[in-house]
Amino acid sequence: MTDTLDLEFPEPRPARGGAAVGSADQALDAVEAWFRAQSKMEERFGRIFRQAIDEVLDGQRTARFDINADGLVTKTERTYLGTKVEIICQDEFHLDRGKKMDYSVAGHDVDAKFSMHSLLGQAIPREAVGNICLLMHASDKESRFSVGLVRVTPDILNASSNQDGKKTISALGRSRVRWLVREGRLPENQLLHLSPIVRGAIFDRALSKQERVNQLFRKVQNRIIHRRTVTTVAQQHDGPKRVRDARSALAAEGIIILGYRDGHPEIARALELAVPRQGEWISTRVVRRPPGDTRPAALLQDGYYVRAREDEVPQPVSARYGAGE
Amino acid sequence: MTDTLDLEFPEPRPARGGAAVGSADQALDAVEAWFRAQSKMEERFGRIFRQAIDEVLDGQRTARFDINADGLVTKTERTYLGTKVEIICQDEFHLDRGKKMDYSVAGHDVDAKFSMHSLLGQAIPREAVGNICLLMHASDKESRFSVGLVRVTPDILNASSNQDGKKTISALGRSRVRWLVREGRLPENQLLHLSPIVRGAIFDRALSKQERVNQLFRKVQNRIIHRRTVTTVAQQHDGPKRVRDARSALAAEGIIILGYRDGHPEIARALELAVPRQGEWISTRVVRRPPGDTRPAALLQDGYYVRAREDEVPQPVSARYGAGE
Numbered sequence: 001m002t003d004t005l006d007l008e009f010p011e012p013r014p015a016r017g018g019a020a021v022g023s024a025d026q027a028l029d030a031v032e033a034w035f036r037a038q039s040k041m042e043e044r045f046g047r048i049f050r051q052a053i054d055e056v057l058d059g060q061r062t063a064r065f066d067i068n069a070d071g072l073v074t075k076t077e078r079t080y081l082g083t084k085v086e087i088i089c090q091d092e093f094h095l096d097r098g099k100k101m102d103y104s105v106a107g108h109d110v111d112a113k114f115s116m117h118s119l120l121g122q123a124i125p126r127e128a129v130g131n132i133c134l135l136m137h138a139s140d141k142e143s144r145f146s147v148g149l150v151r152v153t154p155d156i157l158n159a160s161s162n163q164d165g166k167k168t169i170s171a172l173g174r175s176r177v178r179w180l181v182r183e184g185r186l187p188e189n190q191l192l193h194l195s196p197i198v199r200g201a202i203f204d205r206a207l208s209k210q211e212r213v214n215q216l217f218r219k220v221q222n223r224i225i226h227r228r229t230v231t232t233v234a235q236q237h238d239g240p241k242r243v244r245d246a247r248s249a250l251a252a253e254g255i256i257i258l259g260y261r262d263g264h265p266e267i268a269r270a271l272e273l274a275v276p277r278q279g280e281w282i283s284t285r286v287v288r289r290p291p292g293d294t295r296p297a298a299l300l301q302d303g304y305y306v307r308a309r310e311d312e313v314p315q316p317v318s319a320r321y322g323a324g325e
Numbered sequence: 326m327t328d329t330l331d332l333e334f335p336e337p338r339p340a341r342g343g344a345a346v347g348s349a350d351q352a353l354d355a356v357e358a359w360f361r362a363q364s365k366m367e368e369r370f371g372r373i374f375r376q377a378i379d380e381v382l383d384g385q386r387t388a389r390f391d392i393n394a395d396g397l398v399t400k401t402e403r404t405y406l407g408t409k410v411e412i413i414c415q416d417e418f419h420l421d422r423g424k425k426m427d428y429s430v431a432g433h434d435v436d437a438k439f440s441m442h443s444l445l446g447q448a449i450p451r452e453a454v455g456n457i458c459l460l461m462h463a464s465d466k467e468s469r470f471s472v473g474l475v476r477v478t479p480d481i482l483n484a485s486s487n488q489d490g491k492k493t494i495s496a497l498g499r500s501r502v503r504w505l506v507r508e509g510r511l512p513e514n515q516l517l518h519l520s521p522i523v524r525g526a527i528f529d530r531a532l533s534k535q536e537r538v539n540q541l542f543r544k545v546q547n548r549i550i551h552r553r554t555v556t557t558v559a560q561q562h563d564g565p566k567r568v569r570d571a572r573s574a575l576a577a578e579g580i581i582i583l584g585y586r587d588g589h590p591e592i593a594r595a596l597e598l599a600v601p602r603q604g605e606w607i608s609t610r611v612v613r614r615p616p617g618d619t620r621p622a623a624l625l626q627d628g629y630y631v632r633a634r635e636d637e638v639p640q641p642v643s644a645r646y647g648a649g650e
Contacts, residue, residue, distance in 0.1 A: 091387070
């Protein structure tokens, strides 16, 4: 890694008539190339934002799932989210601290700027002008995120500033952004995207935490449930334990909960469900395969079962299904 | 739990001549009694502050250990620390949210106020006046914390306010505080209290993360090392793995690292060392017991060993010591 100061590079010339300075900015080229060379870059950025939002929500302690929920998530926490993103990003890509800015990337100082509102929603402080910015934006509601690089020159800033003297990037600036990820897919915040009715049934205050986990797997069937979802619903770290207990509780209703081992993936495949990986589960209601039935069937403890239609009467199943149990 | 509004209680009368209103405040009495009835209250508050500071430092990702380090820990993070304390406290004591304030304790709204500077360092917003405040203060440098309860009445506030209209509690207010914990012992931040020379030897930038963990156990002997210390030095979650590897590396220098199982506690006891519990280790340098030596001795793989004096030449030991290995 070279140890070159940004200052050794020529000051970027103000663009005339909106022409991009583009490849005349060798430092920006180098930073862009560095990020593009990182394996699974897009996936890793997605995980960074998911992790940062989840850590600030702290669902395990607070049962919160909506970073935009006024009254539940404070302004201090939303401000801190940007800091958490910067920390996790630095750690994920093993970045050194910059001389003056957040990071040193390929020997160049890079300032990290996260905004929940939009990629160009950041207020740029005066001292960042002239520097390379890593612009980051994630929307949990839309399950989307974007990442871009831009050299913040005075000509791409809007004229007006806020009371701290910070300015936002103009429409011209947007055309200068070099996108690393444009509208990438943020790992989903499952609770945020459940219908309010289902969510209300899960977070019913009359229920114990175990009953809430039972409700989760009862109400959200046939799709992968992530560990982080269970953690927030259970409000405790040991999600897997709660899931095992839910398995026993729901067996009486004919609902099975499949995990990533004990032959469960084979059952999921046989029933043509998504196959859980570690830290994931999927639940579905089953009934004994009626004679002559052509639905995909899986062998459980005591015979072949198929996914139940809504009109089929619930039948209890043995809570022991799958190979290893 | 009663569902009584604070408003149903009479407004606390302004005290005359500094006389405490004391037991005339039944709501405050009830809140105080509730906290005092919690088992291990002091220990739990200590853990809350330790956990909150450690989470904000995020040593595993940042290798930071000093919440007061300017330039490394931002103002945003220090502000957020108060939020994290409130969240962890709510979770630890299973508190409900208050109607208007942070918590509902014994049916009464309680506002949580954390300050890194002092117990009465908090700026009290106008809307908190009249309410019960849980005042919390922790000093990582002094390994001390205090917790108190006070009804914030206008007469205990200083006359002057900051630009947000917030006021601090006066000297009179201090006499009104009902202390739940006064100068309690905060679980130690070990890295913060190492000498700068030792710390510099551990965090030497030329060292790999494994070598840093080796240095930790080489330089900090004969005292318990906590998992959180290893996590920050190793900058990774799997501290135990790093410790196992350090054990092999340091055996060549005659340094043993004892954990909480595999017969290690027995070795620690035999050598008259503190005995590690889960998530703790202790290292010490040993030599074969010389004939006629009277130091406390422990049986390792191939004979009796004693703790080495500084002037004794290092002797390698087998990295396999203790029962289970």
